[in-house]
Amino acid sequence: MKRGEGMNREACLQWVGSAFHVELGETRRIGLRLKEVKDKGSNGTIEQFSLLFEGEEGDVYLQQNSYRIVHEHLGPQIWLIVPIGNENGHYVYEAAFSMMKSVREEQADE
Numbered sequence: 777m778k779r780g781e782g783m784n785r786e787a788c789l790q791w792v793g794s795a796f797h798v799e800l801g802e803t804r805r806i807g808l809r810l811k812e813v814k815d816k817g818s819n820g821t822i823e824q825f826s827l828l829f830e831g832e833e834g835d836v837y838l839q840q841n842s843y844r845i846v847h848e849h850l851g852p853q854i855w856l857i858v859p860i861g862n863e864n865g866h867y868v869y870e871a872a873f874s875m876m877k878s879v880r881e882e883q884a885d886e
Contacts, residue, residue: 784875786872788813796829807832808869811858824874831867838869
């Protein structure tokens with residue numbers, strides 16, 4: 777999938793619970809699980825949402841940075857990942873998006 781193509785809040789909901797991987801160099805990958813998709817509001821042309829990820833227990837801490845993220849349906853993407861907490865020994869991260877709606881989505885909102 778091309779960068780941003782088909783990427784919207786509704787599409788991401790189907791991936792809750794699935795595995796994403798952060799590539800750290802050529803040989804190291806860190807697993808993240810999509811925990812939640814949060815609606816951050818929309819208007820007629822822009823949809824805002826965020827993806828909350830949970831790291832594997834005892835995994836390394838990722839600093840706020842742009843990382844290459846891989847998912848089986850999205851393929852490789854470059855996303856800004858922000859650490860937002862620690863829950864029960866798992867680091868929690870957020871990736872926030874503001875996406876232009878397609879013409880079809882805009883018409884459906886009317």
